Amino acid sequence: MNPRHPTDRPEAGGRCEPPAGPAPSLVATPARDPAVPRQVQGGEATALAAAGHGRRTGPPAPGGDPLQDPDPAAAADAAAAGNLLRCWVRERGVGRPDGPALRIPLPSSGMALSVPVRYWSATGGHLFGTPRLDPGGPESPQADAVTLAVLFARESAHGAGPGAVTDLVGRVADSVRRTAGFLAARRAAPAPVPGADLFLGAEQDLVLGHPLHPAPKSREGVTGHEARRYSPELRGGFPLHWFAVDRSVLAADSAWTEQGRVVPAGRLAARLAGEGIAVPRGAVPLPLHPWQAREAVHRPSVARLLAAGLLHDLGEHGPPWHPTSSVRTVLRPGAPAMLKLSLGLSITNSRRENLRKEMHRGVEVHRLLRAGLGRRWREAFSDGPPFDIVRDAAWLGVDDTEGEPVPGLDTLVRHNPFGPRDDVCCVASLTSPRPWPGDPSGALRSRLAHVIGDLAGRTGRPVPAVAAEWFLRYLRTVVRPVLRLDGVAGIALEAHQQNTLVRLDAEGWPAGGWYRDNQGFYFREAHRDALLARLPGLGRDSGTFVEDAVADERLVYYLGINNVLGLIGAFGSQHLADEELLLAALRRFLTDEARPADGRNSSSLPGLLLGSPTLRCKANLLTRVCGLDELVGPVDGQSVYVTIANPLVTS
Structure with a gap:
């Protein structure tokens, strides 16, 4: 990745100011001729994975995984600390460290953090060890999730008001406490009730929540x-x-x-x-x-x-x-x-x-x-x-x-289109670690890791080869229809991982999908006349039409960054596939989608992802520090967005 990239100011309506920097243009530039490895150009998932077999995107993991701590409270705190650190790295443009630890200066508090890097991800799915206050040796004090929330909020709360630190810290503490309870309960009873509805079971398996949100399980008000x-x-x-x-x-x-x-x-x-x-x-x-x-x-x-x-x-x-x-x-x-x-x-x-x-x-x-x-x-x-x-x-x-x-x-x-035995799950649930039935240690593992491992065991193929093929099938099954709806009708979907459902066949391969959520539709102004011709009065009461630049920004983040790049990060951080090779496969897929065929209009997203050195990305930590509500106000000012390096171009 590019070692440094700027962040910029929040959209109109934001009340705090991250470090200033230039915002990238959202006008699609011509897709560059990507450097696609030979095995990807051949389209063979097995060759793709074999080329990266044994490669690691990050340094060797120092020590054990804190997420696997047998104490649910310690594991919950490690999960929250990892979320905060991933948010900080993304929203501040922190580059990959030269050594095994990341140093984070905190000038507003007059101190710094030293954080062991267990895995550095090209797409933001980093894994960290226990952070300590500088100098970071074994005698240095550890920084738990609440401490990180205090320190990061102080650095970020420029103009946000005196309650910004308190609010974030309270939410992080609440999220950690609830997550610890969830982990304890799931470790005690990880298996669902026999014969339970498969879709409901998958919906209830998102134990840790969004890996790039500071407080994904906070529910203040529920006793x-x-x-x-x-x-x-x-x-x-x-x-x-x-x-x-x-x-x-x-x-x-x-x-x-x-x-x-x-x-x-x-x-x-x-x-x-x-x-x-x-x-x-x-x-x-x-x-x-x-x-x-x-x-x-x-x-x-x-x-x-x-x-x-x-x-x-x-x-x-x-x-x-x-x-x-x-x-x-x-x-x-x-x-x-x-x-x-x-x-x-x-x-x-x-x-x-x-x-x-x-x-x-x-x-x-x-x-x-x-x-x-x-x-x-x-x-x-x-x-x-x-x-x-x-x-x-x-x-x-x-x-x-x-x-x-x-x-x-x-x-x-x-x-409700799902029968009790339909194996359908949202992508967020598929990729999130959770206590796994039959594992007496209570170790956390994702359904994705289980599916890929099971497929590899039954087929006798290497895990990276199976993971690469699974990812390619996912692009064709789930991502392509979302792009085609944008190209055909000018309707962009807020297809983040929790709103995107994938059907798995009896073996575990992607075999269908759905999008859900009435909040997440964006009708492009450029398609207004054609859409109104189909349904007169469309958008009058819903306020769904937006400028193309807003639709582009949302599509880049929700489908491009959160969904697809997040999936690549999960494959990499769970040691199922090499991220660089999955990025190469994604480049080829996007290149094909960027070419109009049979009179089909193509979505602008492939060109943006292939040609823009930087991307607009929602900043969940800054959004929380700023106290914004994503359902309040105009659509272009409900969250803080920053500029990040595009791993499809810079990796």
Whole structure:
């Protein structure tokens, strides 16, 4: 990697200032002729992997892996410290050290850190040992995750206000504490219940969370006794809390069809409620998260509707629903729908209450795809496995007596296309380490490592060869359809690893995929007329059209950096494949995708990734220090973005 690269200032709306530097142009430059190794040009995954067999991207690991500490609290702290260090390295443009340790100067605190480097990744998936205060010898004090949060927040909180350090430190401490509990529970019972729903099991396996977020498991506001019910990592479950909404204040829309007829959202909700719930005449049942219902009744707008008899609190009812990886989206095995519930908790970078514009967006995307766009899109990747968008086909919520939305009471009804034995998992869950069933040591291993190891064992092929082929199949199965939707329709997807689902066949190879999330659609302004011709009024209530530069920036980060480069980093850091050779394979794939074929318009992403020496990247540490909420304000100012070196060009 380029040893140094600049960072730049946050988007409009940010309240703190990372070190200044030039922002790269988002205009696609012509793709360079990449230096692709001969074995990649031949397209043979086995030859690709064999060329890198035994290579290491980083120095030998000094000492044991702190993530495998038998003490769950120590392992949780090591995971959090690693996240903070990866964030710091990425957001500050720190280059690879010359020796086995990384030195991090901290001028605002008048000290420095010495951090053993266990693995240095070309794509940001570094592994570190225990950091110590300089000079870093065995007698130097260790720096735990909370200490790192204090030190890094002090260095980053330029203009962010006096609460920036306190807020970050509190979230990091909360995340570490919860992660320790999750690890302890999973080490005690790592295996799922026999016969459990495979998709739900995968959703509940994201034990450590986003590896480049400072506090991925922070959920301030959930008390200890509630955690077991509401935490996917603890395989929680709970009955829904139901309100009844008088039709005079009901807000709803539905594009859910059965046998060619639209099913109203209220009827869908009544079906999900089942028998035995007493809904007053002229009212419709509304499902809520129990935590949200408890909090919402104290809001003045909700209290007024309850007092007026326009809203009725029916309490908890029905069989348990189970939280998926997002915490607030819930699933009941066998039900035809999942529910995306409002939940006023701050999780990662936002308070997770549904916004009305997102409800409109989910339904209009479903209508747009049914209006012929879905067929045209599928034709653009008809030579590959099936890929689709999980449809957010209906929603219902509450307006006040003046017709204004009542915040926090909107619920989304999402298709559940997965049967109980469908082996479908989000990429984040696939790559995240977790306690593995049958391992008495409680060691953490990812499903990805298990799949690749199992395939290698059954086929007799080297692990790197299998990993390389798996990655190439993933590009064709999952990445290509996302690029084709952008090229065909000008719709960019926020396809980060948690929003991207991959189906595994009986052997473990990628065999299909889905995108999910009504928040993450970007309609390009350049395609406005064509999209409006398919669905008049599109974007009027959802605010989904954005300038091409914004769509490019989001596509580069979510699909390019978070998803694909993050997957390469997981392969490398878990010693499954050589990162440089996977980057070479990615270059070839992107070069092919950048060439229009059969009248197909190509996405701008391949050209950006192949030709730009720097890329725009979301900075989760700075976003948290700045106190930004990704669901608040204009789309181009909801997060801090920085400029990082592009490993496809500089590696």
